[in-house]
Amino acid sequence: MTSIERTAYPRFKRQFTEKELNEIYTPTKSEIAFAYNTTKGESNILNLVVVLKAFQRLGYFPDLADVPLKIVNHIRSKLKFHSSTALGYENRKAMYRHRIAIRSFLQVNQYNQNARHIAVKAVSESASIMDNPADLMNVAIAELINNRYELPGFNTLNRLVRRVRNVVNQKLFLLVLKRIDSDYQIRLLDLLDRHPSEHQTSFNNLKQLPKSPTRNNISEFIIHLTWLDSLGDVKQLLSDITTAKIHHFAAEARVLDAHEIKDFSLPKRITLILCLIYCKQVTTRDNLVEMFLKQMRSINNDAKNELELIKKKIQETQEKLVDVFQDTLHVFVDEKQEIASQTVSHPESIQLSLFDDNPKVEADEPLHSFEPLFNKLDNIFTGHGGAEKLLTECEVANAYKGNNHLPLLWKFYKTHRSTFFRLVKALDLKSTTSEQNVIDALHFVLDNSHRRADFVSATIELDFISEQWRKLIVVQQGGKTKFLRRHLEVCVFHYLAAELRSGDICVAGSEDYADYRDQMLPWLECLPLIDEYCKNLGFPNTASGFVEYLKSWLTETANTVDSGYENNHHFIISDDGKPVLKKYHARDLSASAKALIAEIEERLPERNLIDILRNVDYWTNFTRHFGPLSGSDPKIERAKERYLLTTFTYGCNLGPTQAARHMPGIITAKELAFVNRRHFSIDKLNAALVDIINRYNVLNLPGVWGEGKSAAADGTKYELYEENLLSEYHIRYGGYGGIAYHHVSDTYVALISQFISCGTSEALYIIEGLYKNLSDIQPNTIHADTHGQSTPVFALSHMLGIKLMPRIRNWKDLNFYRPDSKTVYKNIDSLFSEIIDWDKIETHWQDILQVVLSIQTGKISSATLLRKLSNYSRKNRLYQAFQELGRVVRTVFLLQYISDIQLRRDITAVTNIVEAYHKFAKWFFFGGFGVIAKNDPIEQEKSIKYKDLVANAVLFQNVVDLTDVLRNLQKEGYLINREDVAVISPYITSHVKRFGDYLIDMETFPMSLDEIGDFIFA
Structure with a gap:
């Protein structure tokens, strides 16, 4: 059975606000007239109206005994009946007559x-x-x-x-x-059996996780992919099952052990195994590509670091070479003066001048007459290691001029060479464009991988490589063009990595690195959606009209800023043309605000975390979402209690063993681990968060802090163990870990979180977070820091109706773009350096629309597309169009940013909230020294969701307590100003207990939110 709480089946709420009662349960004049025309007597009329309003709300006829007394009293008062008017039917015939009349009145048919x-x-x-x-x-x-x-x-x-x-x-x-034969069936079922020589079943091998992208780990994972592929082309066998359902069956199989799978019927058992195999084949390819890309990035970084070390050494060498050259010059200058003086005094004795343009040597003149000069030079060279060594050092110094690290790549690539060759042979790589040059070059390198010669014949075109690479690879030898084999290999893998990132090369059977164009909405399906889309966002529905709209927007904004420059005292352009934004001072708290904060801190009741989770669940019922992945009701005892304890255990990062030690006799570590594995998923945790957010949004106090129309996105690092694919060294924070990327509303509540790699651009996920947010709070303005912006992000956010307004640290280094070359500004002209290519936007208008509509309809994620659009591609028209559109949008924003001090204040205020949330949430993540001890990416993501669930629950409880304190202060005559309440942060932890024995009391209930009520500002 499925619990009613997990469905949308209508039922009465536990609490009602006066607003809800008035809006939903107040009978209209026509409904009251209908009641008087249908029946007689106050009791019958009350019965009819109560049933009518309940049916309107629920869609079915409830038992009158189940109708909350608050609703009955509200309707009775609206009918102006005496409180003694009874509710209830004396005979069932009247009840049936009333139901028939209500169906007819509402034009609803009986269930048949x-x-x-x-x-x-x-x-x-x-x-x-x-x-x-x-x-x-x-x-x-x-x-x-x-x-x-x-x-x-x-x-x-x-x-x-x-x-x-x-x-x-x-x-x-x-x-x-029916699609599989008996032999293949036996082979699949054999995965569930443990053989005497093995420590675990092959079914567990299906769940193998990717490790850090080292050479050995990549080799092991290639073997794992080969084994997975040996299990057959599973996709053909599952052709009638949708992708979403395949992922659901695979998720169900992933959390089960082999002996639990055996309990299913044979058809279900086989299908679940096949779904898990298929999903693992896809994710393993994705993981291998990710390992390759990370390793190539590491090779590049190692080469660059090596170059820096060489440059330091070269600096010393260059200083030595300069000394040698200086000494050499002294010798030549001295010798020249000596020869010149001899020429004047004894011209007949000098037969050869070293400085003649066309020196001639007489036949009878011996060369040893120049021995003193050569000896002097030789002494100089010998004193510094000899002429040959000095020449080599000159060549080395010359080779690395211009920050060219490419010659050094081979040193770090060669140990991965055989692994990379096995990798590309295991993957089916295809070009997504008509250009096949990189693929052809890859095949050429593979064909010559057995060679050991330094050079190979140039039989392919390398028009895709840069001039630096060309100088390094292409040589002329004996009148023939040849390639330096080693550097060619590195070059091809370098460009392969770049084209995998940009989407110019895809991997068959992959998901993250599949051909993204196949995932987009077909253009014919886009056509019917264009007019409504453009109307909703206020865009013209033609390419030329859209370009004119952008031109006008950019021109008007620039002219406004230019004309208002002289009155803008916070932004100046210095005499040398450099823009300067003057710092503004933060507003100090008023004395009354400080007094109010002190009073609140004094009165806040002490809370422990488990009680907070219990209270918030009582108000929101968020635990209703947790349960077996099959969707059935949980069969465990005291399910709600166990769900709350599991949320506390993993949300505070205690781990089941440590938590169970502090809950003696309440729950065991095995039970906590089982509930986490079998009853909690990322989707279920997200749904629980939505329940808390939606109920939080109805509270009175958050409306003082914001309208929920803006949010800030920012990431913070959480430490991980090194032996997993997501973990990466973070330069800014130091240490290995991942980034928890949060979207936090201006009302302080965390809307959505994503756990990403440290090496991933945060800007890719800024839009994706808004689309994953399913709560009632739907911001249309998003703030971020410097890492949360790029021109493609500006372009895509604008096309999706989202205002991207980041706090950009290096805004001076960004280009401002003019609408055309003829436009000149009186005051701010020095800001602009380049011109918008409007033709490029107009030409690719259809491509831009197809991308946006594909995201809106859920065909493809914004993060997937931005990953492609944020990597340079000379072949991708989409990349070029979004770059150009983003330049327009970002220029407009930058102009607004420098000219409006209040906008800068607002951006800073909201971004400060998300930074404060990081500190607030980490305060509860106190177990295990704050290290996420899981290597499974799903469990890592769940850890962040658990943490957000606890943090939002504490935030909810804090707001309830703050409201209660403020209301009591008002009763005592304390004057409360809205301005003072607006500066209060609900991220308060001083009253929350984290440590000690953890007990849970499921018999005690908090007060109703209606009992707390609201407060009125002075």
């Missing part, structure tokens, strides 16, 4: 066989796409409501959904089973 057929059809179609019973039930509910049918009882609908889902799944399982 036709309604059941509609529900079965809707669930059957959806069950081929999704698998969670709660989601399927929501589909049935929505379809019945759309067709104006009364909802059946929850158990009736639950049985229908589970029966249809089971039928659909069994058909899929049997279909898959």
Whole structure:
């Protein structure tokens, strides 16, 4: 069975605000007239109106005993009946008559066989796409409501959904089973058995995790991919199952052990194994490409570091060479003067001048007459290691001029050479454009990989390489063009990495590195969406119109800033043309605000974390989302209690063993680990966070801090062990770890989090976070720091209707773009250095629209596209178009940024909130020294979600306590100003207890949020 709390099946809330009662349960004049025309007597009229309003809200007829007394009293008062007017039917015939009348009045049909057929059809179609019973039930509910049918009882609908889902799944399982022969079936089932010589089953080998991208680990993972591929082309066997359902079945198999899989029927067992194999084949390819890219980046960094060391040594060598050259010059100058003086006094004795343009040597003149000069030079050279050594040092110094680290790459590449060759042979690499030069070069290198000669014949074109590479690789030998083999290999892998990042080369059977164009919405499907999309965002729906709109926007903004320059006292351009933004001083807290904060800190009640989680769950019921991945109700005892203890354990990073030691007799470490593994997932944690955020958004106090229309995005490092793929050394923070990238609302609540690698650009995820945010708080303005912006991000955010307003540290170094070459500004002309290429935007208008509509319809993620668009590509038209569009949008923002001090203040205020949230959330992540001890990327992501769940729960409790304190202060006559409350941060931890024995009391309930109420500002 599926719990009703996990579905959208309508039911009465536990608490109601006066606003909700007035808006939802107040009968209209026509409804009151309908009641008086249908029945007689105050009791019957009350019964009818209560049932009518309840049916309008729920879609079905509840038992009158289940209608909350608060609703009944509200309706009774609106009908102006005496409080003694009783609710309840004396006979059932009157109840049935009232129900028939209500259906007729609301034009709703009774649930019947036709309604059941509609529900079965809707669930059957959806069950081929999704698998969670709660989601399927929501589909049935929505379809019945759309067709104006009364909802059946929850158990009736639950049985229908589970029966249809089971039928659909069994058909899929049997279909898959019929496609495989008996030998292959035996081979798959053999994965579940442990053989005497092995420590674990082969089924566990399917779950092998990627490690750090070392040479040995890459080799091991290539072997793992080879083994996975040896299990067959699984995709063909699963061709009738949607990708979403394959991932669901794979996730279910991933958390199960081999003996648990054996409990399923044969068709389901085989299908789950195949789904896990398919997903692991895809992710293993992704992981191998990621390992390769990280290792190539590491090779480049090592070469650059080596170059810096060489440059330091070369500096010493250059100083020595300068000394040698100086001594040599002295000798030649002295010798020249000596010869010149001899020429004047004895011209007949000098037969050869070293300084003649065309020296002639008489036949009878011996060369040993110049021996003193050569001896002097030789003494100089010998004193510094000899002429040959000095010549070599000159060549080395000359080779590395201009910061050219390319000659050094081979030194660090050669140890990975054989591994990289095995890697590219294991992957099916394809060009996503008509240009095949890099692929051809890769095949050429592979064909010559067995050679040991220094040179190979130049039989391919290398028009894709830079001039630096060309000078290093291409040589002329014996009148023929040849390639220096070693440097050619490094060059090809260098460009292979670049084109994998930019999407110019894809990997068949991959997901992150697949051909992204195949994932986009076809243009014919985009066409019907364009007009509505442009209308919603206020864009012209033609390419030329859009370009004119951008020109006008840029021109007007620049003219406004130019004309207002003389009145702008916070921005100046110095005499040498350098722009300067004057610093503004932070506003000090008023005396009344300081007094109010002190009073609040004095009165806040002491709380412990487990009690806070229990209270917040009572108010929001966020634990309803946790349960088995199958969607069934949990079969564990005291499920809610265990979910709260698991949230506390992992949210505070204690780990099950340490937490269980502080919960003697309450729960064991094994139980905590089991619940985390089997009942919690990333999606379930996100859904729980949404419940807290939505209920938080209804509270009165957060509205003082912001409207929820803006948010800030920023990342902070969490330490990881080194032996996993995500862990990377962070230059700014130091140490190995990953980045928890948060989007935090201006109302202080964390909306969404993503766990990314330290080497990944944070800007890629700034838009993706907004699209993953499913809460009621939907910001349209996003702030970030310097790392959260780039021209493609500015372009894409603008096209999605998002205002990107980052705090850019190095804004002076960014280019401002003119609308055209003829435009000259009176005051700010020195800011502008380049011109927008409007033709490029107009030409690729269709490509830009296709990208945006693909993201909006969920066909492809913004992070996937930005990963491609943020890497240079000479072939990708999309990259060039977004770069140009982003230049327009960023120039407009920069102009607004430098001219509006209040905008800068607002940006700083919101970005300060997200930075404060990092500190607040880490305060609760106190276990294990703050190190995430998991190497599984899914568990790493879950750790961050757990942490956010605890942090948001404490934030919720703090706001409730703050509201209660402020309300009590008002009762005591304390005057509270809105301005003073606005500067109070809810990130308060001084009253929260983290340590000691952890106990949970499920019998004590907090006060209702309605009892706390609101407060009125003075």
